[in-house]
Amino acid sequence: MKNSFQNIEGTFDIYPGAQRATECTEIWSYLEGIIDEMMANYGYSEIRTPTLEHTGLIARGVGQTTDIVSKEMFAFERGNHSYVLRPEMTAPIMRAYLQHHLDQNPGVQRYYYIGPCFRAERPQKGRYRQFHQFGAEVIGTDDPRADAEVIALMTDLYQVLGIGDTTLKINTLGNAEARATYRDALVGYLTPFAEQLTQISRDRLSQNPLRILDTKVEAERVILENAPLITEYIDEESAINYESIKRLISSVGIPFVEDPMLVRGLDYYSHFTFEFEVKGIGAQNALAGGGRYDSLAPEIGAKAAIPAIGFAAGVERLILAMENQDLCKEHGSVKYDVWIIAVGDMAHEKAFQVASQMRKSHLRVGMELGHRSMKAQLRLANRANSTFAIIIGDQEVKADRATVKDMETGQEQEVFFSDLVERITKSST
RNA sequence: GUGAUCGUAGCUCAGGCGGUUAGAGCGCCAGGUUGUGGCCCUGGAGGUCGGGGGUUCAAGUCCCCUCGGUCACCCCA
Numbered sequence: 221m222k223n224s225f226q227n228i229e230g231t232f233d234i235y236p237g238a239q240r241a242t243e244c245t246e247i248w249s250y251l252e253g254i255i256d257e258m259m260a261n262y263g264y265s266e267i268r269t270p271t272l273e274h275t276g277l278i279a280r281g282v283g284q285t286t287d288i289v290s291k292e293m294f295a296f297e298r299g300n301h302s303y304v305l306r307p308e309m310t311a312p313i314m315r316a317y318l319q320h321h322l323d324q325n326p327g328v329q330r331y332y333y334i335g336p337c338f339r340a341e342r343p344q345k346g347r348y349r350q351f352h353q354f355g356a357e358v359i360g361t362d363d364p365r366a367d368a369e370v371i372a373l374m375t376d377l378y379q380v381l382g383i384g385d386t387t388l389k390i391n392t393l394g395n396a397e398a399r400a401t402y403r404d405a406l407v408g409y410l411t412p413f414a415e416q417l418t419q420i421s422r423d424r425l426s427q428n429p430l431r432i433l434d435t436k437v438e439a440e441r442v443i444l445e446n447a448p449l450i451t452e453y454i455d456e457e458s459a460i461n462y463e464s465i466k467r468l469i470s471s472v473g474i475p476f477v478e479d480p481m482l483v484r485g486l487d488y489y490s491h492f493t494f495e496f497e498v499k500g501i502g503a504q505n506a507l508a509g510g511g512r513y514d515s516l517a518p519e520i521g522a523k524a525a526i527p528a529i530g531f532a533a534g535v536e537r538l539i540l541a542m543e544n545q546d547l548c549k550e551h552g553s554v555k556y557d558v559w560i561i562a563v564g565d566m567a568h569e570k571a572f573q574v575a576s577q578m579r580k581s582h583l584r585v586g587m588e589l590g591h592r593s594m595k596a597q598l599r600l601a602n603r604a605n606s607t608f609a610i611i612i613g614d615q616e617v618k619a620d621r622a623t624v625k626d627m628e629t630g631q632e633q634e635v636f637f638s639d640l641v642e643r644i645t646k647s648s649t
Numbered sequence: 650g651u652g653a654u655c656g657u658a659g660c661u662c663a664g665g666c667g668g669u670u671a672g673a674g675c676g677c678c679a680g681g682u683u684g685u686g687g688c689c690c691u692g693g694a695g696g697u698c699g700g701g702g703g704u705u706c707a708a709g710u711c712c713c714c715u716c717g718g719u720c721a722c723c724c725c726a
Contacts (some may be wrong), residue, residue, distance in 0.1 A: 226699095227715070241659070287724055291650075308726085337726080342650070344720060353726055420723080436722085485725060495726095508724060509698075534726030563684070596679085598686040613684060 229351025230341075235571050242536050251381075251539065255334060255354055258377050262369070264332040264356050269312040269338065275302040279629055280309030283487025285427050291337040294349075300331040305338035310488070310530060313357055322341045323360060323526070325639055332356045334535070345502030357530035362586070364461045365634075366529050367492045367512065368468035374496060375474050380465060382547050383498065386507065388474065390494045392462040393430075394454040396515070399490065402453035403429055413443050433481045449480045458491050458588070465492055483511060488516040492529065501540040510535035525599040558608045559601035559627075560587040563594050569614045574610065574640060576623070581641045582598050601627060608644060 238244040258619060259266070275295050280369055282289050294305040306312055316322070322329055334354035341347060356373060357368040371388065377388055386412050393399055406429075407429050414422055421432045422441060435441065454462070469476060485495050493511030510531025517526035542548050558578060562571035571587060578585045586604050588597050594611070601609040610621040611632075621634040624643060 229717070292724080315708085339725080340650095341724065342722090343718090344722090351726070355726085462711075503721065504725070509726065532726055537726060561685085578664090586694095593679090594684050595686075598684095600686085604687040609686080611685075615684080625685075630686085 222523070223299065228349070232348065232350075234322065235318055241548045242539045244548075246252035247539055247542070248535075251332065251535065251542075254380060255332075255377070256328065257549050258373065258380065259332040259356065261332070261376075262356075264330040267314050267316065267331040267333050268310065268314055268335065268534050269309065269333070271306060272303050273306050273315070274306045275522060275599070277311055277315055278304050278307060281314065281488060282308065284506050286486055288486065291622075292341055292415045294338045294340055307337055307472060308486070308532060309333050309337065309353060309355060310513065310532065311484075311516065311520065312355065312575050313530075314359070314513075314526075314528070315520060317359055317526075318517065318520070318522055320426060328361045328366070329359045330356065331359070337393060340419060344504065345541055346504030346534070348536060352535035353536055355508075355530055355532040357528060359526060359528040362461070362512075362514065362527035364464035364492075365468060367461075367465045368472075370510065370529055370531055371469050371476075371494065372463075372472060374533065375441040376498075378507075379543060383538075383541050383545060385499050385545070387497045388476040388480040388494060389482050389497065390476050390477060390492070391450070392454055392458050392461055393459045393483065393490050393511075395490065397533075397551070398453050398455040398458065399430075399450075402450045406430070406432075408442070409447050416440075428570045430483045431485065444481070451480050457599050458505065462492060467636055484511055488513040488519065491513055494531070496533075498537075498541045500544040501537055504537065506534070507541060507594045553599075554605070556586045556601075556604050557583040558585055559597075559604055559606035559608050560585060561594060561597040561601065561609055561611045563597075563613045566617045570617050570637075571610075571612045574612065574637065578641055581645060583641070608647075610644075612639065 222547045232243050234243050234248055239484070240249050249342055256266075275293070278293065279289050284290070288307050294482065297574070317329065332355065335352060336350050337353050338350050340349060343349060354359055356370050358370060379649045394402070395457075407425060410417070410425060410429065410432065414425065417425070417432075417440060418435075418437055420435075421435060424431050430441070433444065433447075452559070464477070468604055482493060482495060484495075489511040491512040491514070491624060493509075495509040496507040498507050500504065500598045510525070510527050510529070512529045514525045514527045516528065518524060539548070560571045560575055562568050575585050575587055586606060588600055592600075594613070605626055609625040609627055611625060616622050619634070623632050623637050624635050624640070624642055
């Protein structure tokens with residue numbers, strides 16, 4: 221490249237007309253529009269928090285021993301403070317909730333967000349160093365309907381987008397005591413096999429044994445076949461809630477698969493957890509993941525637990541799934557109502573005024589700004605997919621009439637400048 | 650962080666075992682039609698062959714380093 225500056229590894233630009241769907245402005249706009257609409261349908265309000273947070277918030281919230289905190293953070297020092305580019309949004313949102321006493325608002329709080337997150341991993345398909353997440357959080361209730369609601373929300377979104385082939389996996393991790401008992405049982409079971417485990421799993425045996433459950437190493441999976449299941453250790457309240465959630469989502473026709481090995485990699489999850497997967501987007505097939513995180517609030521400064529449930533979904537992965545299922549094509553180009561063609565200095569000024577007037581009437585107006593031939597400008601009108609071309613030359617300025625050309629039929633008509641807006645508005649809607 | 654693989658025009662790619670001014674298609678610009686798009690024809694612009702170093706009379710081609718892309722492990726959205 222002649223240009224010596226490039227975007228940083230694992231990041232990418234989003235620009236109009238990009239060949240890759242994940243880099244194409246039009247696809248992003250379309251998707252963001254659908255997400256905003258869906259969230260509004262469900263009564264979720266947008267929340268925006270800073271990209272930068274104190275390192276301590278993330279370390280405490282997400283968990284010191286998680287991979288995200290221990291090796292994937294973009295953190296830096298400045299003055300006496302340590303900052304991070306946020307690797308996820310749930311902890312920041314809970315921080316904002318506590319900081320602004322949002323529990324004082326009436327009723328349960330429902331939020332959604334969309335924005336960039338950062339993790340220092342080696343990039344691959346569906347995984348970038350700067351990536352985008354959108355998600356929803358319901359804070360202030362432990363009612364199973366909240367859990368079922370966020371599931372329904374995601375399911376509806378996939379349906380509206382037309383995405384098929386998704387699998388919903390669900391599990392419950394129980395309360396803290398249940399998990400501790402299970403953890404001991406699992407460690408007890410796995411310790412005799414320690415010699416056969418990978419180094420990573422051996423470390424986890426003492427650090428975070430539940431993480432061993434989703435290993436991909438075949439030998440370890442074989443060992444795990446006879447391991448105790450968390451299902452046998454779940455506390456009664458969790459079990460009842462879990463049954464309610466299953467009943468609720470079944471009652472609205474949402475299929476799911478129970479997976480007792482599903483544990484999420486962030487420390488704040490407890491009770492209900494879930495994950496949406498899709499085929500065909502590479503090894504990183506998790507479209508969205510989430511669960512209940514009642515214990516997050518006290519971890520970052522609240523006096524007591526605050527019941528909450530939410531999920532995070534990857535925007536890039538969603539776009540990859542759309543692309544894979546051929547759902548990106550029709551969102552490729554902007555359609556113009558009119559394209560104004562001006563030849564000559566007098567015409568240029570007139571065209572500027574006409575464009576201004578038409579734009580005030582909410583028409584989509586395109587116009588070239590250089591001094592190019594009529595032929596060239598018509599070609600642009602054609603490429604821009606415009607319904608009409610309005611031709612303004614010396615003749616038109618003198619006659620006080622523009623030539624309006626229907627780009628599909630090729631038919632032309634002379635229209636007084638004063639009647640232009642009305643003429644176009646009538647026929648373009 | 651580990652590994653594999655790739656890097657030639659804006660894009661997709663050709664360039665046998667090193668050998669003249671590095672090519673094509675698409676796209677872009679202009680003209681063919683002195684004021685008319687799509688199709689067609691003609692022409693043009695655009696490349697220090699990712700970057701640096703080395704071997705050689707000679708490197709896009711061979712060697713080393715480096716920077717990126719892609720994919721997988723790992724992890725997760």
